[in-house]
Amino acid sequence: xxxxxxxxxxxxxxxxxxxxxxxxxxxxxxxxxxxxxxxxxxxxxxxxxxxxxxxxxxxxxxxxxxxxxxxxxxxxxxxxxxxxxxxxxxxxxxxxxxxxxxxxxxxxxxxxxxxxxxxxxxxxxxxxxxxxxxxxxxxxxxxxxxxxxxxxxxxxxxxxxxxxxxxxxxxxxxxxxxxxxxxxxxxxxxxxxxxxxxxxxxxxxxxxxxxxxxxxxxxxxxxxxxxxxxxxxxxxxxxxxxxxxxxxxxxxxxxxxxxxxxxxxxxxxxxxxxxxxxxxxxxxxxxxxxxxxxxxxxxxxxxxxxxxxxxxxx
Numbered sequence: 001x002x003x004x005x006x007x008x009x010x011x012x013x014x015x016x017x018x019x020x021x022x023x024x025x026x027x028x029x030x031x032x033x034x035x036x037x038x039x040x041x042x043x044x045x046x047x048x049x050x051x052x053x054x055x056x057x058x059x060x061x062x063x064x065x066x067x068x069x070x071x072x073x074x075x076x077x078x079x080x081x082x083x084x085x086x087x088x089x090x091x092x093x094x095x096x097x098x099x100x101x102x103x104x105x106x107x108x109x110x111x112x113x114x115x116x117x118x119x120x121x122x123x124x125x126x127x128x129x130x131x132x133x134x135x136x137x138x139x140x141x142x143x144x145x146x147x148x149x150x151x152x153x154x155x156x157x158x159x160x161x162x163x164x165x166x167x168x169x170x171x172x173x174x175x176x177x178x179x180x181x182x183x184x185x186x187x188x189x190x191x192x193x194x195x196x197x198x199x200x201x202x203x204x205x206x207x208x209x210x211x212x213x214x215x216x217x218x219x220x221x222x223x224x225x226x227x228x229x230x231x232x233x234x235x236x237x238x239x240x241x242x243x244x245x246x247x248x249x250x251x252x253x254x255x256x257x258x259x260x261x262x263x264x265x266x267x268x269x270x271x272x273x274x275x276x277x278x279x280x281x282x283x284x285x286x287x288x289x290x291x292x293x294x295x296x297x298x299x300x301x302x303x304x305x306x307x308x309x310x311x312x313x314x
Contacts, residue, residue, distance in 0.1 A: 012044075057084075060089045067106065086110055097123070105189040111129065111170075113130040123195070218233070245262050252266060254283055266282070269289070270286055286300075290305060
């Protein structure tokens, strides 16, 4: 399905011309953050629905409490009858994967719109993602629910640049125009966050199912072993603190402030026995790892090296 996504500033002068351009689906920005509601949402919704176009809502995520943002979105989208699944649009400069996980855990029908810098490390399967890939010409969405392939497109009846998308049937709200209902997430949303973190840390490929099963417990124990902690399989304060120190991506090296957990993780990823001490042996291991992965082999773990260590499955 060819689609467009619009907001209050989108200037559509002729909806019939929009439909005649081949547009079948319209996503409307409904809410933003904790308080903003699109003042033109009802007008845009009615215009699209009256022409038989499929319509869906999206929420623009900010840096607030994710559950409060979700509730703000849900309060608004429950007032309409949608054809397409609700979407979290997440474009924060410094993305918080915890925000995404907690927001998405509130409703199993949700999709995520994001660029690759977020989508590739959020832990969601591709069929739950509407990916931003501007300046492309897709003939299919592949495994994704949708692809936004231009931000500067032209659509008859729409003045100015148009966001144009290609959607698969994965965006359809089960073929129903009934209001999207909040679906309780089976399991524990907190476990979902832990699974996402473990996948980033250990490259384990755990199922993000919110269930604290034996594979998740085993992965926690493995991480605790690397960190030099008691391997009880419980994500307690010390285990959580170790993970947060790593995700803070502190610059690390011989002459840098001692960061035991970050250093242990670096040692683990570089293939040497973790002891939490960044000495010459660790520097050489880091240099070898950097050279192997196309980085400047200076033995200092800065942003580029952390990017490879955490954000890529290498």
